[in-house]
Amino acid sequence: MSIHSLTVYLGSGGKAPEMFKEEAQNFGAYLAQNNIRTVYGGMDAGTMGTLANGALSNGGDVLGVIPTSIKDRDFVHKRLLEQGKMIIVDGMWERKKILVDEGDAAIALPGGYGTIDEIFEFLYWGIKGYHNKPLGLLNINNYWTPLIDFIEHISHEGELEKRAMEALFIDDDPVALLKKLEGYHPRHEVKHIKGVETYISYIEESNLEPTQRPIVIEHTNVEEVYRLANALVLKQLNKITRPIGVYDKDRLFEKFKLWVYTAAADRFITPYCPEMAVYAEEREVLQQLIDMHIHVSVDLHEKWDETEKKKRP
């Protein structure tokens, strides 16, 4: 398959390591120089900002997708807005759907809970047959290694998981990664035609239910891990306050937790985000932890430091 438009998932936090920002900038420049359109989350902050600006300053075509709830905020990419290169949508779900639709393939650069929500959603909807696109993890400085180790665990869960993994590619070099994506031949047709009805958002909807019933993750298959990643991002965005419990049988989630710590250490999530879920190896202990749930609120403004905020108008 050839790639004319690439969806890029990545973080917008300003405190990410400089190295990641530079890599994102170079990646944006590379896409522009190779006439590949960059589709991304529309922010002008952190690695998202350097990606877009790397592409734009090399004459690249860039499409941003942003929900109305944040379109007036300081960190939305102004130039894309002015040039009509920004799709403004009602909610996070539609944004994610358009991001999947508008790319011939997707690549994830380092990011936080939002990015893993997008990664597992992409894999899950691939399994369900709603798209047949490949996904690449650009493993800059081994950022994704713990998550890759974790995915290797869960890839043994079933036939559908194995199929999803066939569409998942990993490399630390963006050019090599794009080559791998181009070499992918989808094994199935997509279930529906492209359009607003393409994907069913029932997992996000079930997480968003107006209840305090806990979200309990029982297994390590792609669906359950997507449910977890989605719950974490919704909680981080203060859209839910439900307890999130992970039944960590045989400590299978160990490597997932290592990724969470990597994301915190690299400032893609705040130091309080790792505490948004509880993990236990035994059912009774998990139930106790869920019963004792105390909501950890997160201030997303912690994603950007003072100097970065001051640069804004």
Added chain:
Amino acid sequence: MSIHSLTVYLGSGGKAPEMFKEEAQNFGAYLAQNNIRTVYGGMDAGTMGTLANGALSNGGDVLGVIPTSIKDRDFVHKRLLEQGKMIIVDGMWERKKILVDEGDAAIALPGGYGTIDEIFEFLYWGIKGYHNKPLGLLNINNYWTPLIDFIEHISHEGELEKRAMEALFIDDDPVALLKKLEGYHPRHEVKHIKGVETYISYIEESNLEPTQRPIVIEHTNVEEVYRLANALVLKQLNKITRPIGVYDKDRLFEKFKLWVYTAAADRFITPYCPEMAVYAEEREVLQQLIDMHIHVSVDLHEKWDETEKKKRP
């Protein structure tokens, strides 16, 4: 001051990034080539092992200090044992005391809870006047940056803290760091003569009390942070199961937590170690979390992977 003998604090976990192992090896070689004796924790695993072997293979003088409880284990440095270059002591406390005594200065390479226990102990006993030696943090790949940020917070706590910080040096280059340590001129005489009575272990003893009373950290001064670091290492070693609660007023411990996540991501502590303490900004919430304490047991064998274990006899 001139440095003829240097105490090196660092981790022994086999899963540490290769880069850290190489840096430790090069550092050991450098000390040997410059006729500086290496004093360290006596293990032949992880960065500790590569440090010792880097020194030994360059004809360096190396002294290991190890407690009897682990002297027969697989990971103790055999060659040092055979050559009588190993001091065998009764417990962890005496080991730490000898490590302070035997060096003219100390440098910390990346490590986990054990290493921060040694760092804050070194600073604390310096404050108390029981030694007047400088301490360096070798900031390989920014490993110590979150902890350094945290220490910058707490350095405003009082006069004694400021004095401790005058003896603390940071560099990512070992040669430059050693130069800084050599340039240090102690402002005070030590309180006692060198000997077994030199240091009082009351904080470690209070942490070790046979009780389930929680260890609650109230402040960010050096004494309290040492109490926290010490409690974490004792819990990691399964020597205590007491709840550890941190009163995280104004989220001052944010940067400390970031270091904890760095240590987990780099495998100096296991993925379950960050859960050995609870943090809360409000007293009632902290009390609730402490009341709900569930002991997280840690398997220290997770520090080494299967291939490393198999290399052993």
